[in-house]
Structures are given as structure tokens and as C-alpha cells.
Amino acid sequence: MRLTVNGQPHEFDVEPEMPLLWVLRDELGVTGPKFGCGMALCGACTVHIDGKAVRSCQMPVGSVKGAVKTIEGLGTPEALHAVQRAWIELQVAQCGYCQSGQIMTAAAFLAQHRHPTDEQIDMAMTANLCRCGTYPRIRAAVRRAADSLGGR
């Protein structure tokens, strides 16, 4: 089986029903996407497939058609994505476990919505769970990233 992850081609041999999350984490060693629920309820496993936010815990690897991008491929400490920069500037994370998924959801949303309203931001981010309660900072960071991307 073949998959492009963060621009790198990979070849591996697993059953096609294995969720993309576990191929990334256990087979390819890409651990930015997290396991939180296994039922697409929390969003910690969110990655992009051809730019679209996808819950990798519910995506059989055999059904993946397109290039996969994880938080590691979104930006690096040396070259941050605007969403990551906002997350750092506003110090959003507490335990941080949900934040890979939050950031990937926000990045995909902002790529599709250049002029988001506050209400659209709230709805877009509501599918991602944060047990620590960093929501006020998540909300502020998405707004800041939207501003810096020139949309608002």
C-alpha cells in the first residue's frame, strides 16, 4: 500500500480497514495526530486529505485517496503556519493533547473561509473536544489567524 504523508511517499503492508490514524502512528511513526475516542467524537486525530479536515481514526487507510498532511507537515517551529503562530502567541495549550486536531481543523476551515464570522468560527471548532477548557483561547487564536491571513 502506498501513501504520501507530509510530502513523503511511504510504502507499507497493512489490512485496508486499518484506520489511517494507526497507520500514521504505529506503522509510520507520525505521532502528531492523537487517539482520543476512536469514534470521530473528539477530533484529536484530525488530519488533512487533499486539504480537507478528516477524522483519521474513522478513515480506513484503504479508502484514502489523496495526499495526507498531519500537524507535522502543516508547519515547523522554523516555518510556522499562521494558525500555529496564533496558537503560540496566545498560549492556547494546557495539556495540549487535543491541539493538533484543533489546529488542523482551524487551518482547513480558514483555507475554505477567508472571511469567517465569529459564529462560523464557533461552529467550525465545536466538533473538537478540549477537556482542559482552552476554548476561549482557541476562539481568540482562530480569530487572530483569520486576521493575519488577511481575511477579516
Place this chain on the structure above:
Amino acid sequence: MGRIRTIARRTFLIGSAAAAGGLIVGWIAWKWPIANPLLKDLEAGDVTLNPYVRISPTGISIIAPRADVGQGIHSMLAAMVAEELDVAWGGFTVEHGPPSAAYYNEAILAEGVPFAATNDGFVARRVRGLTKVVTKLVGMQVTGGSTSVPDGFEKMRVAGAVARQMLLAAAAKQTGVAVGSLRTEAGAVITPDGTRLEYTALAAAAAVSSTPSNVTLKDPSEWKLLGKPHQRLDIEAKSTGRFEYGIDMRMPGMVYATVRTNPRIGGGMTSMDDAAAKASKGVIKVVPVKGGVGVVADNTWRAFQAAAQLKPQWGAAPYPATSQEIWDVVAASFVKDRQDSRFKDEGDIEAALATDGATKLDAEYRIPFLAHAPLEPMTSVARFADGKLEVWASTQMPRFAVGMAAKAAGIEPEAVTLHTLPSGGSFGRRLETDYIEQVTQLAVAHPGVPVKLTWTREEDMTHDFPRPLGMSRARGAVKDGKIVAYALDIAAPAVASSQMGRLGLSVPGPDIAIVAGAWDQPYGIPNYRVTGYRVPETVPVSSWRSVGASGNGFLHDCFLDELIVAAGADPLRERIRLCTHDASRRVLEAVGEMSGWGTPLPAGRGRGVAFVIAFGVPVAEVVEVTNAPAGITIDRVFLACDVGRVLDPVNFENQVQGGVIWGLGHAVNAELTYADGMAQQTNFHQFDGIRLRQVPEIIVQAVKSGSRIHGIGEPPVPPAAPALANAIFAATGQRIRELPLRKHINFA
């Protein structure tokens, strides 16, 4: 006893004294009586100046020996050391360090004594002081109770100051310049001619000089780091997917495991058909663990798949099997035989309740079981080889974890090496050691290679040791616009005895958590009584963010609100009038100003206030809600509190807002219920708080005072639920006396 008294006397005699320009600390030897645990594993070229500072030729490491479960304590404790050591922010690494009695938490038991936080009298102070002696003797290295900041505030700064003093002495010896003519700056000693002598180059010489007998700590006005926002040391890694949690560990030869144990906790296993699981792809072996089995495989998902094919026969629950039966046990506990405490007993309640012409009220309130459900499920890694066990796990009790792992492996604690990891949340869950015992059993059964255990969310939700349920029966009387009597009876299981019982320890005396956040509230009500009843243990329970106060705030403050309303008084102004504690009164006044209390709200909106002092921190919250056709919306929350001193305003605000959301979210939406001996909620579709679209604006103010310093992880939680319930009453006239609130009213 003789030993305790001797050490205690030394504690009291040798203290610290305030002096111009700082605080002279002269009890270093007492503080560090236990061998420096860093000496044991020093690598060639490394030195350690005390249990909190290790320096290699290439860098400085600060040891922050508390679990970072998201509260940012590694950055906070490191800032305390760095402030006095004089190293640039980020010019060092921070690590948890090894389990050691040297890292005992001197503040952890101080809230467990029957003295209200508002009581700062001689006896209360002396008994709190004695608890420090106990934690030291036991070597209680524990993260919890919002104690990491009060515990570390002085000792971490002393650690930095002592190390700096030793580095200065080494520089003086090397250069021949007197210490008084040297200064320090960003990790180096600077000579009068401007030469920089890096700490990393001075460390070896400093390590052989003697520890100074006293040091002077900076006056807060000289602080460069503390009291100011600084970027959390983990924020970049956590924002770029590069932070490594326990669940992310990868090692050569590692195998991946999960467990299935009886969700009727403690019920054991009668039989297990594992044929299908063993034949499942990638499975290496199926091995017994306490209460069930573990599946070892070559991939976590394959382990999950195989575990799902197990056909277990579980034993019966050793407790009543349904929520209804458990509530019956609670309801039957309001009897003399089960009375556990009556720490508050003022005036003559029965006479006051019989006052002629008084309006009498009574009510029953309920709070549910709640899961911790940190987003990173229980996970741990272990390798067993040659009779030695190495464990990598997040735990809030590393020394207890070592003991339990040793027991599970059948070896001595000295043969166990534990690496304490940061984690993706805890909220008290990682005070338990079940997942560490399990990974030990797996590693012993599959020796020689690292075994990583990962729980499914379903295993996590159905094998929690939840926040206990509870019930209150309250009676009160009002007359002439005033409360004349308030009697509150609370029945709940005891957290501490359940939790410590699993570690083989017994806890004597009454259980403070049954009445915490209720008995100790600062109101001058003339006839005022709070009684705790200990419910026999049913489902085993544990500490959950803000422990007893998490639910007692709702039980105590909502009925107080009922009494104030019945008296025809204003909810905020009457709490202020009744308040007998200056710091508490100030936060009530502050939240009134912040929220514009008393200004009119449009129709359909309501404002509620609640106040709880817990963990030494008075917290007042005002919640504003709208009663809309689609349901209740929570619009804004105002919070004022007094922690003595805020050491990082950004992290402080984040912790407070997170605590409010934790309190509101569970109050609105969450409960664990039991049927057939098992928790009925298995994942986040059945157990969730509020999500972003329901999260209100939360405005926070730290009231400045001269109070002792306190932690803020837990105190914002207890007033959130009652402030919301009181606001819903104000907006709708509906008084809700059971959580979660959504059982009684819709939320938009």
C-alpha cells in the same frame, strides 16, 4: 511520636525572616535532609548543586518534580528556580526527575485538617505545620490539591539562590575577585571587567564547595520572570505536534498492548474465551492481568481489534448494580450511625428552625458520579528484563506507583526505575496506579522488550474511579428579611479512604471531602450547622478536579441562595453582608463591580452569583444566562478570586477559564450512571461537557491582597455550577436541585 516532635520543633524554631531587600532563608539543611537523588544517575561531566539543579558542560537542567498534566507546572516551578539562579528564560531544560522522598510535597495534607481556610489562628497554623512533618516522613511526592505552587514557592527559589551562591563562590575562587564584586546575568557570573564565566564552566568547581547555610531571596520588586507573563516552555512543541506524550513513545522492538478487564470494578473474571482473539492478525499473546486479560500485538489497533473479539464472563460487581440501588444506599445514610463530621455547629439549629413567624424551607439536592476522562487515555510503557523493571508513565504519585509496580512484578522497589512523563490531562485520574500495575503484568509476561499499553476510550470511561455522587438535605428558616437558621446534611462516600485503600493504606478520622466547600464557608449565620454522613463505599471513587468541593459548592451555595431569596434580600449584597472573612468579602465586592451587579438586564436574562472558598482560595463567580426559545444560553461569566500572588498572568487566566468551563460543562451535561454493575457511558457521545459554541465569555480578575500564595487549578470549579443554577433561577424562576442541569432544562 518523639521523632515527629523533634523535627517539628526544629521546623518552628528555624524559620525564615523577612529582611530589607528580600527574604533570608536559613533552614536549608532542614529542607534537604534527604540525599540528593540526582547524584545516583549523574553522567560523566555532570554535576548537581541540589535536588533541583543539574549542570552539564553543555547546559543547565531544572528539576520540576511534579506531574505536568497540562496545568503548566513545569514552566511555573522552573521560573521560580530560574528567577533566583539568574538564567535566561528558555536557557535551560526542565524535567520531572526521579521519584524521591526528597521531593515530598509539604502542602499536600494542609487542606486535610479540620480548620477552615479562613482560620489563620495559632492552633490552625500549628496543625497545618505538623502536616508538613508527616508528608516529609512519608516522603509524599504527590501532585494534587492545587499545592504545587504553595509547596514550591519558597523551596524552588531557595534552590535557585543556593545554586547561584555556589557558582559565585566558585567564580570568586577562580578569579580571586571577592563575591561581593561579582554579579550574575543570564547563566553566567560577570566579573568587574565584564568577563563572562558561564555557569556550565563553573559548575564542577561549584559542586565541591559547601552549601551555604543561608541565602537571601530577591524582593518581588526585583523579579524578572515571576509575576510577569512568560511563554510556557512546552507551547511551541504542543502547537506543532512535536510534544511527546506517553502514548507517543516508540522504542526498538516495542510491542503494543491493550487490556480488557471487568467493568464491574473489582468483580474479577470467571472465564475467558480468547480463541478468536489469539487468531486475530498481529496478535503475539493474550496474558492474564488483574481483573481480566491483556492482548499484546504488533500494532495498537490490532490489539484493540483482538480485544474486541474476547468473550469474557465477568464476575458480579461487589457493590449494588444500579444507580437506583446506589441512590438508595445514599438516601439511607442520613442516620446517626453514619455521621462522619459536624465541623460547623453554631447556635441552636432546632430552636431556630422552630422560631415563631419564620418562613421555613427544606430541599433535597443531588450530584452525580463523574468521570475524569482526560483526552489522552490511560497509557504506559514498561520493559522487564533480568529481574529489573523500567516504566515510563504519567503519574501524580510516582513513589506509590513504584511500590505498586514492584508488587505487581514481585520484585523490590529498588529494582524499579520509573520515568514520570507529562500527560494529556488527568484531573485526578493519574493519582491511580491501575494502568501502571497492568503494564507491569504485561511486561513480566512478555519480557525483554518494551510493552506499550494503550486503553481504548471505552475501557477508560468504564474503568474510572469517578467523582462520587452525593445528596444533601437542607433545612433553613428566614425571618424579617434575614436568615435565622441553615442546617445542611451531606451524604457522600469518602474519597480518601477509597483511594488510599487501593494503595493498602487506611485513613483515620473523619473525611474532610464529604463536607469540603460547605462546612468551611465564611458566613455569619446565627444558627448554622453542616453535618457529613459517610455513605458506605459502592463504586470505588477517587479525587476529581476540586474533589469534595466540586459538588459541595452546588449543595451549599444553591440552598443559601434559596434562603436569601426567601428572605427577600439581594443575592450578592446579602452574601457580602453575611461574610465574616475580609479576603472573601473583597472578591464578592470585586465580582459585583465587574459584572455590573444590580444593573437591569433585558427580559429573559438572569444573573446568578455563587461563592466558594476551597484550597484556601476565595472565588466568587457571576453567571449571566438568557432563557431563549431554543434553551438556556450561558452568555458571560465574571470571576474574582484571591490567590495571594499571581506568578504568571497568562497561565493563571488560562487555568481559571479552564476551571470555569470544567465546572459549567459537567454541571450542564455530564453524569455517569450504573446498570448491571457497569458505567453506562462509554465514550464522549454519552459523556461530554460543553463545546466551543456554548462557551461564554469569561472575564477574570485576581484581587490583590497580602494573603499567602495558593494554587489556582481547582478553586474556580466549585462556584461554577451553583452560579449557573442560581442564574437559571433568576432568568426562569425554576430552581434546579439536581445535576446535570439538562435533565431539567434545555440548553441551546
